[in-house]
Amino acid sequence: MRYATHSLLAVLLLVLNTTLAQKIPSPKEHFGFNIGDDYQLVTYTKTEDYFKKVAAASDRVKLVDIGMTEEGRHQYMLIVSSPANLKKVDRYKEISQKMARAEGLTDEQARALAEEGRAIVWIDGGLHSTETVGMMQLIETIWQLVSRNDPETMRILDQDVILLTHANPDGQEIVTNWYMREPVANKRVLDNLPRLYQKYIGHDNNRDFFIMNMKETRNIGRQLFVEWIPQIMYNHHQRGPAGSILAGPPYRDPFNYVFDPLMVTGIDALGAAMVNRLNVENKPGFTRLGGSVFSTWYNGGLRTTTHFHNMIGLLTEIVGGPTPEDVPLVPNRLIPNGNTPFPVTPQKWYFKQSIDYSLSLNYAVLDYAARHRDQLLYNIYRMGKNSIERGSKDFWALSPKKIEAINDAFKNDPKKPVSTTSAGAAALAQYGMLPRGGGMPVKYYDTVMKAPVMRDPRGFIIPVNQPDFGSAVKFVNALIRTGIQVQQATADFTVAGRNYPAGSYVVKTDQAFRPHLLDMFEPQDHPNDFQYPGGPPVRPYDAAGWTLAYLMHVKFDRILDSFDGPFKKLPIGELQLPDGRIDGGGSAGYVLSARVNDAFIAVNDLLAAGIDVFRLPGGMGSKSTVEAGSFYVPASAKAKSLLDKSVKDLGLVVTGVSKKPAGSMVKVAPMRIALWDTYGGSMPSGWVRWLMEQYHFPMKVIYPQEIDGGDLRKKYDAIVFVTRAIPPVGGGDEDIWRAMEREPKEENTPAEYRPWLGKITPDKSIPQLKTFLEAGGTIITIGSSTNLAYHLKLPVKSALTEMTASGQEKPLPGEKYYIPGSVLQVQIDSTQQATWGLPSRTDVYFDASPVFKLAPDAIAKGSIMPLAWFGSEKPLRSGWAWGQSYLQGGVAAFMAPVGAGKFYAFGPEITFRAQAHGTFKLLFNQLYNTGRSGSQSVDVVSED
Structure with missing residues (x-):
């Protein structure tokens, strides 16, 4: 009887599950076509509706809203697993966190948790929205996982918890509406999208993951680095190298030297599983290693930042799209080799094939995770434990510069054994003077790798008493958003003979995410990478150096020995705000430091409210702590109210003064600011637009047609041209001209976007810009747009x-x-208005940037005023600089008067990806009128 009851219950459960499954709509039922049908894409609006229907109908899915996007849409993550697992999903998240952080666990405890836990696997899609395979495969993967009952799927659901996440909802809506606007299916194209597919930064949304400026990045980052910390993350992209179907793991060298080797070999293992799956299914065209440009050097991408957190981060770049295309003939890819074991032959390629490949790759990853879940969980624990141990003792990391130092120690040793013959070397080895088989004596290794000053730091201290503590706190928050454990001093303390005040931040390296922590503080040492000895360089996939503490000009001390103090651990993921205050009574007025970036927010709010603001060219005389260029605000109830708000919201420190500053003051007023952009959108322009919004600078975006139309001085006081806006004299900049060739014809462009068409040209645009300058306007150029200096025939x-x-x-x-892309150091003339608030030596982001040589009499004639230059033959701070001695004496930035106006040229990327906080002021200082409306004359007010 008991057996019959159990059998009846089993039948009822089967019927119930079948009924539930029947209620789950297929993609075709919901969208009207199958995922992968040619000429068909779906909007995010309909995708969001599908997510909700699936979650409501399936007991395998939990829908989570992870935050809002920049355009105000909900960003969703679907947690997919077996119904039994979903009931315990909080426990599996807790285990994943414990294993990744590896704190307070023994190996035995970790193995027990690995046995209990489930593999956490992240799969995303849609980050780069014109890469349409990514967002469409995500929908198909969800459907397959919730509808299939085959043994493999059931094993995956039983052993894995899958985080299926849409990476860019706004972009899917933009791209789909653009593609589907054409009613005739076979005429649909993705070309000539009029705007960026992320509100501000488009493709650079995959370069934001160590600073996390964008809302979508923050949503994703919290799930990856604070909430879930998956063992595997898989980031879908396009497009594969010509002549292949996709590029995937493992990746080409160099990989970053801070990685745990288990992470690197973990990528190897997953890559093998992925390519094997395709080979079993007779799906050719997977290339890896040197078959593509993708490496694991860079931090900052959705996939790459996970590498610095001991996750096995996977990237594939696949061909395909809704419009059928051809796999081209590339003869040198047709010979099988270690990069491409199973080449693909030229053929017509359809969207459904790319979806099928993507589904196979997803299942390969998920099946590997299911079969090896305990290994994956234990290995991420082991990597975290390794990091904790390395940060708890003297440890020497290897890098190219240290290897060079070993070679130099051998080369410069006058007592080293020398032999010019192989027989002689063998004899030296026989008598113990050289190792057998070649090499050099180990003492040269010991000279470098056991030198106390060459060891890795035990931690970093960020003092509260530094010039721009607000920006330092932004840096600390970037660490916190990426899951780094930060501590704060509750009282004054002393370390290594230096005193630090309460409130200072402490970041120790004995933590699981040590690779990321070191990467944010320490310089990157990119190897000299050439195609062959004496040949051309191999371009890094992205930046070669990016040390965020340098770019943000954070003052910190690198502590080599173990240390402790009155420190409290801050809750993981909890953001910080500096303690703002008004020092002094302020009966006469208030002073805001020129060194503090957030002071510009307060000033812009004051100016918008009609409150007078002045700058102090000589500081405040008796107050040596008030530097040149600081802002002075006369006392009033309205000013006090706004400053109180800045103190509260920004953590701003304001100095109240009882007497008006002695000496001269320069009155400032808002400028009418224009920011160049172009049809299709410029990412550097988008970053600056976002930056100006954050710092409350009023601004309007303008396009070449408006520039060509003239009368610019009647509408604007300043125009900002980011890199790649101004073409070179005589052409030749391939990036600019290639982009211009893609510009659509007016008749094929919807009317609302036609005003965006056009380009900056020597015959129409440059004369109007020159007229604007001569009439008293200000032009700020960055990067390659300093080409304007040559068009203007400056010396x-x-x-x-x-x-x-x-x-x-x-x-x-x-x-x-x-x-x-690397971090270099320049010397600054900090006495100039353009450079107020900057130190005399300043780190800048340099990306094949222009460097200038002035005509011999340019300075004497007053036609050029240098603002920054390279004063050293070795200015490299982080990254790769081959032949850097050529920079010495070169001018990095200058100002030139043109008629009644001012032209500024900044060769380095002073606003780079909104990461270079240390050089924002080189833009901000130029965005105020220092005189009467409509002129460049200066109102100087003498005060007692």
Whole structure:
């Protein structure tokens, strides 16, 4: 009887489950077509509705709203697993956190938790929205996981907890509406999208993950680094190298030297599972290693930042889209090799094939996780434990500079054994003077790798008493958002003979995410990477150096020995706000430091309210702590009210003064600011637009047609041109001109976007810009847009050239000089209004940036005023700078008067990806009128 009852219950449960499954709509039932049908895409609005229907109908799904997007949409993550697992999902999240952080666990406890837990696997789609395979495969993967009952799917659901996350809802809506606007299906194209597919930064939404400026990045980052910390994350992208179907793991060298080797070999293992799955299913075209450009050096991408957190971060870049295309013939990819074991032949390629490939890859990852879940959980614990142990003792990390130091120690040793023959070397080895088989004596290793000053730090201290503590707190919050454990001093303390005040932040390296922590504080040491000895350089996938503490000009001390103090651990993921205050009574007025970035927010709010604000060119005389360029606000009830708000909201420190400043004051007023942009959207322009919004600068975006129309001075006081806006004299900049060639024809462009068409041209645009300057306007150029200096025939030329044998001047070749994105140091003339608030030595982001040589009499004639220059033959701070000695003496930034106006040229990327907080002031200082409306004259008010 008991058996019959159990059998009846089993039948009833089966019927119930079947009924539930029948209620789950398929993609075709919901959207009207199958995922992967040619010429078909779906909007995020309909996708969101599908997510909700699936979650409501399936007991395998839990829908989580992880936050709002920049355009105000809900961003969703679907947690998919077995019904039994979902009932215990909070416990599995807790286990995942414990294993990733590895604190207070023994190996035995970790193994027990690995046995109890489930593999946590992240799969996303849609980050780059024109890469349409990513967002569509996500929908199909959800459907397959909730509808299939085959043994593999059931094993995956039983052993894995899957986090299926939409990475860019806004972009899917934008791209789909653009593609589907054409009623005739076979005429639909993705080309010529009029705007960026993320509100501000488009494709750069995959370069934001160590600072997390954007809302979507913060939503995703919290799930990855604070909430779930998955063992595997899989980031879908496009497009694969020509002649292949996709590029995937493992990736080409170099990988970053801070990684735990288990992470690197973990990628190898998953990559093998993925390519094996495709090979079993007779799906050719997977390339890896040197078959593509993708490496694991860079931090800051959705996939790459996970590498610095001991996660096995996976990236694939696949071909395909809703419009059928051809796999082109690339003969050198048709020979099987270690990069591409199973080449694909030229053929017509359809959207459904890319979806099928993506589904196979997802299942390969999920099946691997299901079969190896205990290993994955234990391994992430082991990596975290390794990091804690390395940060708890003397440890020497290897890097190219240290290897170079070992070689130098051997080369410069006058007592080293020398032999020019192999027989002689063998004899030296026989008598113990050289190792057998080659090499050099180990003492040269010991000279470098056991030198106390060469060891890794035990931690970092960020003092509260630094010039721009507000920006330092933003840096601390970037660490906190990426799951770093930060501590704060509850009382004054002393470490290594230096006294620190209460409120200072402490970041110790004995924690699981030590690789990321070191990467934010320490310089990157990119190897000299060339195609062959003496040949051209191999371009890094993205930046070569990015040390965030340098870019944000955070003052910190690097502590080599173990230390402790009155420190409290801050809750993981809890953001910080500095303690703001008004020091002094302020009976006469208030002073805001020129060194503090957030002071510009307060000033802009005061100006918007009609309150007078002045700058102090000489500081405050008797108050040596008040530097040149600081802001002075005369006392009033309205000013006090707004400053109180800034103190509360920004943590701003304001100085109240009882007497008006002695000496001169320069009255400032808001400018009418224009920011260049272009049809299709400029990412650097989008970053600056976001930056200006954050710092409350009023601004309007303008396009080339408006510039060509003239009368600019009647509408604007300043125009900002970011990199890639101004073409070179005579053409030749491939990136600019390639983008211009893609510009659509007016008749094919919807009317609302036609005013955005056009480009900056020498014949129409440059004369209008010159007229604008001569009439008293200000133009600020950044990066390659400093080309305008040459169009204006200013007395400057490139400093990065050489003379040929025939007497012709040409750019330095890559074999002699090559600096991809890196952090360099320049000297600043901090006495100038343009550079107020900056130190005399300043770190800048340099990305193959222009460097200038001035005409011999340019300074004497007053036609050029240098603002920043390279004063050293070794300015590299972080990254890779081949031939950096060529920079010495070159001018990095200058101001030139043009008629009644001012032209500013900033070669370095002073606003780079809104990461370079330390150089924001080089833009901000130029965005105030220092005189009467409509002129460049200065109102100087003498005060007692």
